[in-house]
Amino acid sequence: MTPEQLVSAVRARLDETERVALAVSIGPHKPERWTAARYKDDLRGWRIDGQFSCVVDSAFGPDAEHIALHDPAAVLRRVAADRRVLERHQPCVNYDGECHACGHNPPWPCPDFADLADRLGIDPEEAG
16 A cells, blocks of 8 residues: 555544444433443343443343443544544655654654554555
8 A cells, every 4th residue: 555545544444433433322422431241130141331221231241341341432532542643653744754753764654553554454565
């Protein structure tokens, strides 16, 4: 991918992740923090509770904990942090192979941007 294509792919993935997290939110409420809880009667397994309602019912314990760790509020915090990394670690405007933030030269992407792309499932080596 060219630097422009890679930056665009990262932005698009962050936009999509944000859109999905915001869509999960119930009604006019801001994105919720979820918790995993075991039913007291132990017959129905686990549930994931939001602030206003049960989000998932009868989940398997490890699944419930995983889902709760990736609640919409947590996802949006990660998107915001990833956007800050994206803005700091872009290639210089004239693309001399240098990173704005760390001065990693050359080749761009710097290790921080490469890690961001990898975290989002984007392969910088993939043909654009």
